[in-house]
Amino acid sequence: MQTIDGSYIYEFSSANKPINSVKLNETFSIKTLDCYGGQLKSESDLRADFPNLKINPATGPIYIENIEKGDTISIDIKRIELNDQGVMATGPDTGILGDYITESQTKILPITDGCALLNNQIKIPINKMIGVIGVAPEDHAIPCSTPDIHGGNMDTKDITEGSTLHLPVFHEGGLLALGDLHAAMGDGELDGTGIEIGGEVTLQIKKNDNFKLKTPIVETDTHFMVIASAEAFNDAVRQGMLNAISLLQHKHQIAFADAYRLLSAKGDLRISQLVNPKVTVRMALPKTVLVNL
């Protein structure tokens, strides 16, 4: 199995040269650094002491053979392996309650027995996930810290082992990159971080001829989740709803108002993160009302 490693981007862009290529349906793996580029190694490494730290390195970009602009790719996330310690760096102004925090702190959380250990005291059950994953956007470059319709820093905890991420493609070969794994993160990423960690992700990419996507969708065993990012929360919500309503209309051949009702009755508006340059929400549609896209 091919393992891709050692080259990182800090912005998604069609100007980035691919470091490797993969075939459709090939199983391969990607090694990733944590969002701090692996620079915060102990609790004495404070984020404030690294003012020029480039954050959110994504390993890639990877050229996907036989993929063209306008295609949709479906990325099966086969396996996520984590390194043996995670890190959380908080300080004044990090996250939603940053105004309550007076001190910069770095916490190292060893990973053991399926848990991350905070202060050698509190066992936090892990929920592995991929924070940053995407393709080259249509025109200008987008920093890896920012989510958008190309993917990027979506920080969506359902992008995890066993799920499938469907992405639109804007350039030949797609130019996939990923990084920013979390050992655990709750919906919202409320203090500005998950349990940040490096690791290795095993993937398989398929071409999806069933539909043309405008925006990322993550598929779990039970749900299709339409992902939407925008600077304002309300704009992300409306964008996610409109795209979900389109799917429901297409599936059921119903009027807008009926799809709107169906969404209200069974769609869950979930929050992915509220702390990146754009916020991300997802409209979760249970497969019980939307069996196939």
Add this chain to the structure above:
Amino acid sequence: MQTIDGSYIYEFSSANKPINSVKLNETFSIKTLDCYGGQLKSESDLRADFPNLKINPATGPIYIENIEKGDTISIDIKRIELNDQGVMATGPDTGILGDYITESQTKILPITDGCALLNNQIKIPINKMIGVIGVAPEDHAIPCSTPDIHGGNMDTKDITEGSTLHLPVFHEGGLLALGDLHAAMGDGELDGTGIEIGGEVTLQIKKNDNFKLKTPIVETDTHFMVIASAEAFNDAVRQGMLNAISLLQHKHQIAFADAYRLLSAKGDLRISQLVNPKVTVRMALPKTVLVNL
């Protein structure tokens, strides 16, 4: 078993006279009207034709014996039985995408085989829940359409069969009332309605001597969810986070910053509704990190 029925309030207030009393640990039931007071009986009954319709009747208030101001009550929701048809009334300006809706419509959804049927075509699996439930607030009256720390129109889908709602009490006897059942509703209540329906709810109320609550908490098999409502979304989020952090600090005897990290790593910020006079969110804390309150 005592069944309470036939008297409705449209605002929670200590000025309302109780219609009945219940004992602690007594199992009793409450019959409720739908949020339209049962007035929209067919698809030709448009909401716009009832300009003076009083919405969100709550059955009660009920005096709970041996409950004082400052107590916490724990309401076990034993059973929710639904009537045989639900209703959704939408029109211009209802819900988050009301600007896309040009026409007032009422849809009647028969309930059969565990599903609500939209347009005699789409089966919507039911998820029963209580939209309005609360006690008399501390000082001024609060309309049943508005959620706040006394409860009210929290529209939180985890307030359902099998869960327990913990509420602070502001007046002797509590003065409980409830209504606004939904046959189904997704997180957000995005078009402004669930599948609105009348029915009967079976409850048992206990006095909770373990903790003094400032705000409602709903407890499921897996989570404690701290409920917060405010006019601005961001204020509701911060309020919910601060109350959840207090719980985590109390449980683990940890500093604010550590509880903040724990919340970010394992707490899910969920949206209850975005369409009432105040929006409601809930901070879901898995029992794996917060075994007992």
